[in-house]
Amino acid sequence: MSPPRKLHIKSYGCQMNVYDAQRMVDTLAPEGFVETSSVDDADLVILNTCHIREKASEKVYSELGRLRVAKDEAARAGRQMSIAVAGCVAQAEGAEIIRRAPAVDVVVGPQSYHHLPQLLARAKSHGRAVETEFPVEDKFGFLAAPKPAAIRARGVSSFVTVQEGCDKFCTFCVVPYTRGAEVSRPVAKIVDDVLRLADNGVREITLIGQNVNAYHGEGPEGRTWSLGALLHRLADIPGIARLRYSTSHPRDVDDTLIAAHRDLPALMPFVHLPVQSGSDRILAAMNRKHSADDYRRVIDRFRAVRQDIAFSSDFIVGFPGESEEDFAATLALVRQIGYAGAYSFKYSPRPGTPAADMRETVSAAEMDERLVRLQELIDGQQAAFNLAAIGSTVDVLFERAARNPGQIVGRTAYLQPAHVMASPDIIGQILPVTIASLERYSLLGELSGAVPAPPASARMTDSSHMITGA
Numbered sequence: 001m002s003p004p005r006k007l008h009i010k011s012y013g014c015q016m017n018v019y020d021a022q023r024m025v026d027t028l029a030p031e032g033f034v035e036t037s038s039v040d041d042a043d044l045v046i047l048n049t050c051h052i053r054e055k056a057s058e059k060v061y062s063e064l065g066r067l068r069v070a071k072d073e074a075a076r077a078g079r080q081m082s083i084a085v086a087g088c089v090a091q092a093e094g095a096e097i098i099r100r101a102p103a104v105d106v107v108v109g110p111q112s113y114h115h116l117p118q119l120l121a122r123a124k125s126h127g128r129a130v131e132t133e134f135p136v137e138d139k140f141g142f143l144a145a146p147k148p149a150a151i152r153a154r155g156v157s158s159f160v161t162v163q164e165g166c167d168k169f170c171t172f173c174v175v176p177y178t179r180g181a182e183v184s185r186p187v188a189k190i191v192d193d194v195l196r197l198a199d200n201g202v203r204e205i206t207l208i209g210q211n212v213n214a215y216h217g218e219g220p221e222g223r224t225w226s227l228g229a230l231l232h233r234l235a236d237i238p239g240i241a242r243l244r245y246s247t248s249h250p251r252d253v254d255d256t257l258i259a260a261h262r263d264l265p266a267l268m269p270f271v272h273l274p275v276q277s278g279s280d281r282i283l284a285a286m287n288r289k290h291s292a293d294d295y296r297r298v299i300d301r302f303r304a305v306r307q308d309i310a311f312s313s314d315f316i317v318g319f320p321g322e323s324e325e326d327f328a329a330t331l332a333l334v335r336q337i338g339y340a341g342a343y344s345f346k347y348s349p350r351p352g353t354p355a356a357d358m359r360e361t362v363s364a365a366e367m368d369e370r371l372v373r374l375q376e377l378i379d380g381q382q383a384a385f386n387l388a389a390i391g392s393t394v395d396v397l398f399e400r401a402a403r404n405p406g407q408i409v410g411r412t413a414y415l416q417p418a419h420v421m422a423s424p425d426i427i428g429q430i431l432p433v434t435i436a437s438l439e440r441y442s443l444l445g446e447l448s449g450a451v452p453a454p455p456a457s458a459r460m461t462d463s464s465h466m467i468t469g470a
């Protein structure tokens with residue numbers, strides 16, 4: 001048998017990329033690849049790129065410059081190192097990447113990761129391989145052929161892709177161009193994945209997609225299922241104690257999703273619902289297809305069925321034409337909603353998007369100043385939200401040993417990390433923790449009562465701890 005080849009994946013960006021990186025590892029494992037944490041001894045380096053952030057392509061090219069040096073050094077030592085570029089920058093730039101960075105062997109878009117072995121073989125015989133098409137029928141091909149080994153246990157919590165792409169075309173966003181049109185996976189395949197993960201001890205599933213609540217997958221009876229219906233089905237799977245989904249669009253929140261929050265204790269009361277701006281003028285220029293009041297009404301619908309629900313959001317400051325008055329409307333919305341956390345970004349033009357041609361740009365100084373003001377407001381809300389946990393007893397799903405010896409870390413319903421001193425036997429269980437203090441973003445507490453750790457074989461039976469009161 002030939003020795004294993006070493007694979008190093010460097011991932012940037014969103015959860016989808018973290019998940020995709022794992023899929024690439026799975027696809028390449030049967031080819032004899034094992035992961036390495038270092039570039040220097042890798043036979044294959046994959047840059048799994050993200051196009052959302054500022055100067056994303058430029059950063060990829062400078063990283064490729066560094067990798068070329070590593071590749072040359074490997075060659076001098078008599079080893080061949082291959083370089084592949086994956087992710088959204090690969091999708092957007094295609095063969096241009098190889099023109100500008102000839103050290104690259106393979107350029108592969110997110111729809112083609114299941115072809116990686118063939119692409120590597122083609123690069124070997126032809127020097128280069130590029131695949132960034134959108135083969136619609138094949139979009140989820142990597143999971144279409146059931147490969148029991150392809151979905152291995154990922155610890156306690158796992159992502160499952162349910163849809164990809166986006167049809168919304170917000171004027172600032174590259175996703176509809178890099179990830180293509182919205183496509184949903186059939187219900188049966190998702191159920192299959194989750195059954196297998198549950199069998200491997202996974203307790204928490206986060207359904208992911210660029211516009212996850214646009215989900216409209218084919219159900220087993222041939223009709224189309226919504227995300228709410230899918231969540232109801234998955235909540236029935238024994239062993240799955242927590243369900244989450246990300247990222248949602250306010251326009252696609254339908255009644256079945258609200259009903260899922262009302263009916264399913266396993267559906268965590270923490271929703272990432274980006275609004276981007278609180279100004280109707282800017283929301284219209286962004287082509288968000290909703291007003292600030294529409295967003296408020298959506299939040300109210302969630303709150304009406306689940307009082308302990310908390311929200312996070314994304315914001316863009318300095319979108320072309322944003323006045324001080326528009327920005328004030330964003331601050332007002334944030335004050336009114338009250339977030340458990342949020343991401344805020346300075347607008348930066350993405351070539352090829354409609355907003356990139358808008359002329360009324362906001363000065364860098366103004367953007368900086370608005371970002372600071374918005375982040376101060378959000379940080380204050382987040383700190384208050386975390387502080388409110390002190391003294392309460394909350395359910396924590398324990399995930400792994402923490403860095404401090406003897407400590408085990410898990411997450412609350414609101415994804416706050418929570419640390420306790422306990423035996424590693426509690427990993428995989430949901431247990432009530434009384435929160436004593438807060439250290440930066442981490443809660444510190446004690447297991448409430450002397451809850452004996454059940455044996456591993458009884459791990460699926462602790463559903464009495466499923467609901468988190470806040």
Ligand code: 5AD
Nearest residue numbers: 172173274314315345346347348350
């Ligand atoms: N400029 C700034 N922020 C952006 N985002 C997406 N595109 C841009 C852009 N051109 C932000 C949005 C989105 C998040 C993932 O990234 O807030 O919700």
Ligand code: SF4
Nearest residue numbers: 166168169170173175
């Ligand atoms: Fe981009 Fe989200 Fe708008 Fe789709 S809904 S275009 S992914 S910001």
